[in-house]
Structure formats: C-alpha cells, structure tokens
Amino acid sequence: MLSSHERLLRNLDWNLLYTFLTIVDEQSITGAARKLSLSQPSVSNALKRLEAHLGVSLITRRKGVFTLTYQGLRVYEFAASTRRVLTDMAEQFSQNESEIQGEIDIQIASHIHCPAFDQTLAKFHQLYPNVLITINTQPSTEIVRAVGAGELHIGLSNKKVSQTGLRFDLLGYERMGFYCGQSHPLFDKISIEPEDLSGLSYVSFESDQPGEGLSAIAQLRTQLPFWGKLVAVSSNEEEIRRLILAGVGFGSLTVEGAKxxxxxxxxRQLPPYERLPTAAVYLVTPETTPLTDVEKRFLAMLREAVSLNVEQVYFDEPEPEPK
Known part of the structure; x- marks a missing residue:
C-alpha cells in the first residue's frame, strides 16, 4: 500500500507545477495565460487543481492583491528547484536532431607524436562538439590485438602485422633520440662519443626489441656500442622520461616529446645526432567490422589530414622569389 507522500509523487502533474511557476513569475493569471498561450479559465483551473491535489491554498487573490501563502512560497521554492534540474536535462537530451552526437574510443601508443592526428582532433571537435572523445594509451601490441579482436575500432600504433581483417594506414614517422637527465654522469661531459654509452644503465620501452614497434632503436643499439645494463622498462613515454630525468639511466624518447x-x-641529447632511428606511425582499423557514423567521419577526416600533410611536405612548390 502506498503511503501518502508516495501517492503524491505518483499522481503529481508537472504541468500543474509549471503553470503555477508561470503564474508567480508573471504575477497574474492573465500574464501566465498570455505566456503559456492558454485561456485564463484554463490557467485558473490548473491552479485550483494543484491546490486541491496538495490540500493547501497557494495564492491569496483579492482585488489589487496577489501574494503567496506560506505554503505557496514553499511549493514555489521546491518547484523552481525542480525546474532548474529539468531544464538542464532538457538541454542535454533535446539537442537538434541534425547535430552529430556519439562517442569515439581511441587507443594510442603513449610515445606517438602525429601532427595530422592532433590537427584532426582539433578540427573534429570544432565541427562536432557533442561527440565525446576518449583517448587511452596502450602498448602497440595490445592496440593491434584489441582491433583484431573487435574490442577497438581506432588505434594508433608503431606496430604493423599481416592479419586478415586489419587495415593499416601509414600516418607518418617519428624520430627517436637518446637522452640523459641532469644527474647522469654524461650530462655535463663536454664531448660525448657513442662508445661513452657502452655499459651504462639503460631505460627501455617494452617495444624496443626486434619485431616490435620500436625495433629501429634495438637495431641501432646492435650496430653501435650502446648495449648496457637494462635497469627499467615501461610502455609509457611519460614513465620512461621520468626514469631518465631521475637519473636511473639513459634511454630513448621521441625527439618532439623530449624537445x-x-x-x-x-x-641532454646523446649521440648519434644524425640518421636517427625512426618509427612508423600507423592507423589501425578493422576492415569488416561495422563502424559508427562518428567513427567514419573521424577516420575520413584523419586520412584527409594525412594526405594534405604529405602534399605540403613533398609537392607544394615554394613561392617564387620576387625579381
């Protein structure tokens, strides 16, 4: 059996409360009727129905007098608070149907720096501000696995594999350099040669090994006397940088991220300073899994940005010098 307040909540008509709020805001039945595009009898009847439902008098109305009773003031405060909540909800869910809404989940290797991706994020948000973008970092191997398993639709990775159902778009390349922090013994050394790094403690990305996303770094270390004692490993560029800054060892970082x-x-950047190892940056997407509309729009915009960047770098002709 419902209690009295449960019955009140169940049977209370918001339209009656809204009409009451409008009457108070307009300070008259006539003004409320005009505001609501209703007849005066309809507004007056709504007020009577609300008073009957609540069992109290809400407004004192006499010639030249329009005041709220004590109970009317309390009802107005509660109803006004409810109106604010419902207004926020209405703004959230009554968007123009033509506006694009949705969510995009992106996973990216933490050390990746890709101008075309950054440009796309800014442009996409400007065009579709109601789309929620979620970005998390994962190792390249995990990103490729997640897309292949259908758990993820958009990933940025340094790793490319031959696997049916996966599409890899080359987004560009990032240069990797070797660095040490202020407390490292090489930081203040006037001249540093590659052999000076031999035998020193080394901080490594998990993918800094043959066959993985940063295999170019591993290959360089086999060609030069770089191999030392591996003291720390992480898949996150921020943590690799933290370890290097703390003096735990020297290690590789993207040139743009370290700058x-x-x-x-x-x-301090360590040798070599020329012909630095590079890592390819790939967009990893499923070939057969259906994508949402917002995902299709984002991917089309990203691929277009990559194409424009390539044209600007390789095909744009410099302006002729004035004669």
Whole structure:
C-alpha cells in the first residue's frame, strides 16, 4: 500500500507545477495565460487543481492583491528547484536532431607524436562538439590485438602485422633520440662519443626489441656500442622520461616529446645526432567490422589530414622569389 507522500509523487502533474511557476513569475493569471498561450479559465483551473491535489491554498487573490501563502512560497521554492534540474536535462537530451552526437574510443601508443592526428582532433571537435572523445594509451601490441579482436575500432600504433581483417594506414614517422637527465654522469661531459654509452644503465620501452614497434632503436643499439645494463622498462613515454630525468639511466624518447625538456635544460641529447632511428606511425582499423557514423567521419577526416600533410611536405612548390 502506498503511503501518502508516495501517492503524491505518483499522481503529481508537472504541468500543474509549471503553470503555477508561470503564474508567480508573471504575477497574474492573465500574464501566465498570455505566456503559456492558454485561456485564463484554463490557467485558473490548473491552479485550483494543484491546490486541491496538495490540500493547501497557494495564492491569496483579492482585488489589487496577489501574494503567496506560506505554503505557496514553499511549493514555489521546491518547484523552481525542480525546474532548474529539468531544464538542464532538457538541454542535454533535446539537442537538434541534425547535430552529430556519439562517442569515439581511441587507443594510442603513449610515445606517438602525429601532427595530422592532433590537427584532426582539433578540427573534429570544432565541427562536432557533442561527440565525446576518449583517448587511452596502450602498448602497440595490445592496440593491434584489441582491433583484431573487435574490442577497438581506432588505434594508433608503431606496430604493423599481416592479419586478415586489419587495415593499416601509414600516418607518418617519428624520430627517436637518446637522452640523459641532469644527474647522469654524461650530462655535463663536454664531448660525448657513442662508445661513452657502452655499459651504462639503460631505460627501455617494452617495444624496443626486434619485431616490435620500436625495433629501429634495438637495431641501432646492435650496430653501435650502446648495449648496457637494462635497469627499467615501461610502455609509457611519460614513465620512461621520468626514469631518465631521475637519473636511473639513459634511454630513448621521441625527439618532439623530449624537445621542451631539452630547452629547459632538464634533458641532454646523446649521440648519434644524425640518421636517427625512426618509427612508423600507423592507423589501425578493422576492415569488416561495422563502424559508427562518428567513427567514419573521424577516420575520413584523419586520412584527409594525412594526405594534405604529405602534399605540403613533398609537392607544394615554394613561392617564387620576387625579381
């Protein structure tokens, strides 16, 4: 059996409360009727129905007098608070049907720096502000596995594999360099040769090994006397940088990611300084799994951005010098 307040909640008509709020805001039945595009009798009847439902008088109405009773003031405060909540909800869910909404889940290897991707994020958000973008970092191997298993539709990875059902688009390349922190013995050394790194503690990405996304770094270390004691491993660029800054060992970072720390004097680049190892950046997507509309739009925009960047780098002709 319902209690009295449960019956009140069940049977209370929001339209009656909304009409009451409008009456109070307009300070008259006539003004409320005009605001609501209703007849005066309809508005007056709604007020009477609400008073009967609540069992209290809400407004004192006499010639030249329009005031709220004590109970009317309480009802107005509660109803006004409810209106604010419902207004927020209406704004959230009554968007224009023509507006694009949805969610995009993206996983990216933490050390990847891709200008076309950054440009696409900015442009996409500007065009579709109601789309929620979620980005998390994962090792390249895990990203490829997740897309292949249908758990993920958009990934940025350094790793490419031959697997049916997967599409790999080359987005570009990132250069990798070797760095040490201020407390490292090589930081203040005037001249550093590659052999100076031999035998020193080394901090490594998990994918810094043959056959993985950063295999170019592993290959370089086999060609030069870089191999030392491996002291720390992580898949996250932020943690690799933390270890290097803390002086745990030297290690590799993307040149773009390390640049601000080099300029602040917190990192020093180590040899080699030329012909640095590069890692390819791939967009990993499923070939057969159906994509959502917002995912299709984002991918089309990203691929277009990559194409434009390639044209600007390789095909744009420089402006002729004035004669």
């Amino acid at each position: 601000p720390f080099v300029e602040l004097g917190q990192l």
